[in-house]
Amino acid sequence: LIFHVDKVHNTLAEMVMGGMILETNMNEIVTQSDAQNKLEKSEAGLAGATARVVSAVKNMNLPEIPRNINIGDISIKVPNLPSFK
Numbered sequence: 001l002i003f004h005v006d007k008v009h010n011t012l013a014e015m016v017m018g019g020m021i022l023e024t025n026m027n028e029i030v031t032q033s034d035a036q037n038k039l040e041k042s043e044a045g046l047a048g049a050t051a052r053v054v055s056a057v058k059n060m061n062l063p064e065i066p067r068n069i070n071i072g073d074i075s076i077k078v079p080n081l082p083s084f085k
Contacts, residue, residue, distance in 0.1 A: 010036050
């Protein structure tokens with residue numbers, strides 16, 4: 001229990017709300033706890049997504065960085081950016 005405070009918190013949140021015991025069925029509590037664990041595991045893959053995106057952008061092989069972007073009558077000057085590599 002000491003090492004899994006988040007699991008204890010989720011279990012208590014499933015059982016108790018506002019000081020009142022709402023759920024006493026052990027099967028329902030375990031089912032909801034398992035659902036929470038699956039959700040946490042599926043979200044864990046998203047944590048590294050930012051690092052993968054940054055890595056992909058760094059590895060892009062652009063022939064040159066555009067200095068001006070022209071869209072119709074609008075011209076946008078791109079500032080000099082430091083190299084990411």
